[in-house]
Amino acid sequence: MSGNSINLADKLATFSEHWSPRIVAEFNGHDVMVVKVQGEFNWHSHADTDDLFLVLQGEITIRLRDGEVHLGAGEMFVVPRGVEHCPVAKDEAHVLLIEPAGTPNTGDAATAVTKPSI
């Protein structure tokens, strides 16, 4: 097989919506996604999967019930499965996410956005 590199900044430049992840690659049954975030998301947890956040640009805070984790560019955090969290960003930030394919971003299929491939 041959293949093409995936430029994350180029992928991020193709959309502007916040909290709407785009799938850029598949990896062992997981979706590798990029997302633009700003403001406050909802409190949620994923019963069956850890949640990997890697900040590419800007800063985010992941609120936890007993504290919070601040992440700048080049910093990552894994929210363990079952742990409630609420991501927030004062200014727009760009984040790489990895979750099993089909994971609802809100932790609840009823409120989740679809995650198209780009």
Place this chain on the structure above:
Amino acid sequence: MSGNSINLADKLATFSEHWSPRIVAEFNGHDVMVVKVQGEFNWHSHADTDDLFLVLQGEITIRLRDGEVHLGAGEMFVVPRGVEHCPVAKDEAHVLLIEPAGTPNTGDAATAVTKPSI
């Protein structure tokens, strides 16, 4: 639970060896690793897992049997399971890798390095 951010540059500053991945986080049974690379690795494949490369600094080339993929900082590529590949880097580059815990980096347990957590 509370937790700490993982600063990838800080983790990379703690070692200098090439082709010797360090584990910085665990995620759904996978190791998230950082590695410094320079020169040519060996041709290998992983029968049971895809291989995710995300370049953090510098440039690498992933040689494939029928082509090659060039990656600069902020670019990624997933080598599908079973596909032979040979990573090379003219100058030192820093890379984020994700593989299932215990995956031998050379595709062969007999020649693999151990991957300590840092």
